[in-house]
Amino acid sequence: MKNINNLYKKSKTRREFLKDITLGFGTIAVGTYSLSYLTACEAEDDGPVAPGKGDPTAQITVDISKAENKNLATIGGTIAITGDKLDPSGILIIRTGEKTVTALSRKCTHKGCTVPNFSNGVSTCPCHGAKFDKSGNVLGGPAPSPLKKYNATISGNIITITA
Secondary structure, three states, X not given: OHHHHHHHHOOOOHHHHHHHHHHHHHHHHHHHHHHHHHHHHHHHHHOOOOOOXXXXXXXXXXXXXXXXXXXXXXXXXXXXXXXXXXOOOOEEEEEEEOOEEEEEEOEOOOOOOEOOOOEOOEEXXXXXXXXXXXXXXXXXXXXXXXXXXXXXXXEOOEEEEEO
């Protein structure tokens, strides 16, 4: 009977109970995050991804006289547009000259993440750190090839992008 009494002799204080509960929930949260992170990393071992697979007959037009596209009014300016029929990942548009523009897929060639607009001339993939220049060339990181390039022309204030 002495052993049973010892079990009930030591009661937890409210503070100890709350500490144990918090520690338990923290352990569950960290474990869940770790499991999802490891699962995501396992899926990454499939190798590089193919360029954007949009509709090859689609065409995009961008009016640079509109406020949201004003960066393209000057040489060196860039914008990032969201996905559409031509490229579901979106497109980076760069004004390279008075009458020239470059259009690149926003789909990273490493694992298919969407790359952001340029900062100081470089677009850095948020997933694994691959870096691309304004020509789409790989500057560093795990990307095995440049960003897909689209045909782009400018006539007046209208940029036209096609596959």
